Amino acid sequence: MSSIKTTYHALLAKWHTLTGHKLFWPVFMAAGLVFCIAVDTFDFVDLYLQLILIYVGINIILTVSLNLINGYMGEFSVGHAGFMAVGAYVASLLTVHVCPAGAQNLFFPLAILTGGIGAALVGFLVAIPSFKTRGDYLAIVTLAFCMIVKSILENIDAVGGPRGLLGMEKLTTLPWVFFWTALSVWVIRNLVYSNFGRGVLSIREDEIASDLMSVNTRQVKIIAFIVSSFFAGIAGGLFAHALQFINPRMFDILKSTDILIMVYLGGIGSISGSIIGAVIYTILLEVLRPMGIWRMVLMPLMLVLLMIYRPRGIMGMKEARMFTPLRDLVTEKLWRQKKKEATDATP
């Protein structure tokens, strides 16, 4: 038993030196991008596996962006699928109706970006009630918003109404998913560890106290909602062009529940937790597919058991070293040293 433990610690230390290296992130990103482009051009991976990888990427974007609001800001938003719907519809409408037929590939990132901006505008609207309403009442606001988006989409005949929208080409490729996933993780991770991110965290801990400490809580909330919904919109656009068909019912409360489960499975307030949660949830659902409907019985059961034995999720407010800035690591090390000295000094 102890030998397993020592090997684990040795491996962990090696992993930490590897991820701590200056060139780790550039090399890792370049390798990932090259791999994705290779897969896309030479098709040496099964198409089904490629689709799963695409879903993993989309789910990572959704989970990380929801974690900004639910995990770091401590609100309980249940309407993330609504932002996703806005992004999906805006991007699809652009590629289907606006864009010239020959230039789809060039136009695609622009469409996704516009979808994200559309979702961000809607996120701005949702942020306004969050000034006064908090907690469960804000949960209702986001829930109602999600339902309103769904029923408005069902009532607009120009976007297909309840029948949905089709005619998108399969423009979501693995390199694009990789790019947007990396971008969202990078932006949100840097945001959280920036000056602004401290404001977000202080709202979670105590809103009034952070207000007293001259955090502009309104501004922080607006920006957090805008960033989160922007990436949800991007995920929606990617999702629409991976599936090539969307209808309003795909973005109902069940989709929001899925995203929530991924966030809390991985652990709130942790970028690495979100990534782990999204990857595990997506892959497990696919691996268990032979079980048919019973996998949908097993998954919630496993979630309940995990919550009982590990209420904070897999990572639970802890961050993997590779995502923690050096500054914080050094501070923590110094703090531990001081604590140790203090305990050593007192007999």
Added chain:
Amino acid sequence: MAYIFQQALNALQLGSIYALIALGYTMVYGILTMINFAHGDLFMVGAFFCFLIAVYLKLSFVPTLLLSMLGVACLGVVIERFAYKPLRSAPRVSAIITALGVGLFLENFTLALSPYPKHIPQLLENITWTIGSLSISSLQIIVIALSLVLMFILDFIVHHTKAGMAMRAISWDKTIVPLMGVSVNKIISLTFAIGTGLGGAAGVMYGLAYPVIDPYMGIMVGWKAFICAVVGGIGNVRGAMIGGFILGAVEIMVAAFFPSTYRDVVAFTLLLILLIVRPYGILGKPQPQKV
């Protein structure tokens, strides 16, 4: 005029069902400050119990209703004991996510056992009285009357019995109450039994009023009932009743005067406006925040 009265009757019927479910949310919230998102699915289980009892045991209406309520209440207590009790000291959201998980489990378990929608047999003879251009069915009267009776019983229990006093005391202060000799676990179990039993009764009545049932019927109704509970001021029993009737009235009236596909848009927009104007619901009190 008769049209409006007719719609008002429909609104009362839908509203009383919403109110019964919202009561379950609000009671559990009041005592545990936890949102039991599995409640809508317990409502669905109630409808399925009704189907099973009516088809296989061939009982009449009253025993069916009582047995379904009992069954759902037992299920609610079991869920509380095994899924929520270990999480009482955990962060609030963990309990909420567990509740979502339990709800998904109930839905999919029912779906795995019965993949096709079921049709509840007619348990009550449905008589329709016509007064002028107004038609009133006995079913509507029974649904409305029965839910009002159940609500009065609940209101009596909460405000005029010792168990009810203990419930209110726990929602007031959870740390002092055990010192006064109240068994908190028993009261929480009782609250779950009553709350989910009412949800089961709502399931039976919903099944009688709209007889085709499927495993996903609880999701939408459950979330809407949650909205009712919040609109009334969550944790407040009378608020939940008011909220239920408000949402029922809004939904039916919107469907009566606009195209029915706009029902959700208008209903939820009104609710949003209400929450922006009164951020703590109709009867809820803003809690002072300490720094």
